[in-house]
Amino acid sequence: MEFPIIDLLEYQSSVDWLSQHLHPNGLQCPTCGQPSEQAWVFRTTKRSGLITYRCQGCQKVYNLYTGTVFQQRHLTPPQAVLLLRGICKGESSQALAQELGLTYKTVLDLRHQIQANVEAHQPDTPLPDHETETDEMFQNAGEKRDPAP
Template sequence: MACPRCGRRERLGIHSRHREPVLEYQCGHRGRVFNAWTGAALQGTHPRPGQLLLILHGVATGEPTARMAREPGCDRKHLLELRRRLQDNARLGLDRNPLDDAVVEADEMDQDAGEERHPASRPGRPAAAAGQSPPRARHLRR
């Protein structure tokens, strides 16, 4: 943890504990008050850390915002703003060119798809010829 204004790590004191477990710290050099979310995409959010984990999981798995907002204490409008902020930050960190090779080999399973197909198993009767109806089932009389 470091002061977001001066970057120093020493002389940090606890300013308040009103949102435990999220503590607010105060820099002894500049007097700046900050917490773990300061300067991050989560800055200004009010859900507790447990709720934030559920929100992050919902965003990552593509759960609809309306469904996530049905949780107690969640406002759909603020949740949608947070979702967009998180997605924008994720896009900024996205590697546009993840492969450094000019040539990419396809997986062998994809290349051989369908080549080793075995004929379908048939019951003990012959198949009907084209244009003919299949033989009728025989009923045994007693």
Template structure:
């Protein structure tokens, strides 16, 4: 029950009598309440936009109290079932939506996201809870609309070392080498600790990530299955219209794409004097995106390759300036 106006005024007047420790405690309580209120607002905004019943699609509804987490509940005028803004969404079974929103803000807003352990300590949660929430966000954002590219289009690849973080392959093989097959490669730390010779160049353990950008601001990161030119062609062909100008390095795949589609192709080198042609043709925008990708991915110390698409999509949302509400509404 909300405070009456005069009671609220008395409450404000009493703040002048608080000592520093009490003021700190009050600030913490108010911060937590604000966090919960913001989370409720984001979830209820989803219900206001999508007024249909998640069970039968009926638009007629009436307010039907509030949930345990103070979110407005509705009763469907058709099937008579009750629902809220969380029903049918990816965050429907999260018991602390306020803390989930904090995790989501940390992922999307700010200079550098906190590690799972640091964020869990900050919120008083188990590190595995924060990790599951990040994986849930990955499942929400995995579907995307491919941007339309036009004009001068830059394309190049960067590479991410293959990672099996969390895998028990090496441990199981060491424990039972007769029945458990050996992993396909040594652990990366074994190359240092055991003095193994590191594989040089772009081996199959370097995963290619195609980066495409145009001068209008459209950008795309896409992990490729392998280094084959045909794989590159299949990925690039739908992205480059016939009236565009393709700028790339001298990789054969790009030349084949341009010749097959009758596209103007400008080949650029890496040595001084060959990086820019005619004053406007270059691939400096995608090189900048590569630098931002490396800076973003470095704190995660080589994420497991099975989750790499999620990290790539996460970076795309950060570069696009996405807000937590955009993710919640898409769930």
């Protein structure tokens, strides 16, 4: 049984959450830095329903996804929120694709881009503690009479 979880999220709450986390200083023009409050509302996209702004200073067009991995993708904000949630939880790309109504390739490409961005922003400094504790462990020791890979 498929459960349409995508229909349960409110559109505006998803936009607010994405805006808070993707643009912590507020949505602004990527070229000149003017805030979106000083821009003209250019149009609303048909597929994703995002408001597109035109900067009054440099005339560049931008939206909520500009400068992120979701740029040039036709994801609705609830789809983007649930995709990020699924990737953080470690759900399979196939399950996410079915749940969100996306293709497997789209989910896999976005997963790889997000993981590459996370890896690029990992700190190079060692952890402050000398000991590290974990709650769970996965160990592949092989089967009986079979060597470990």
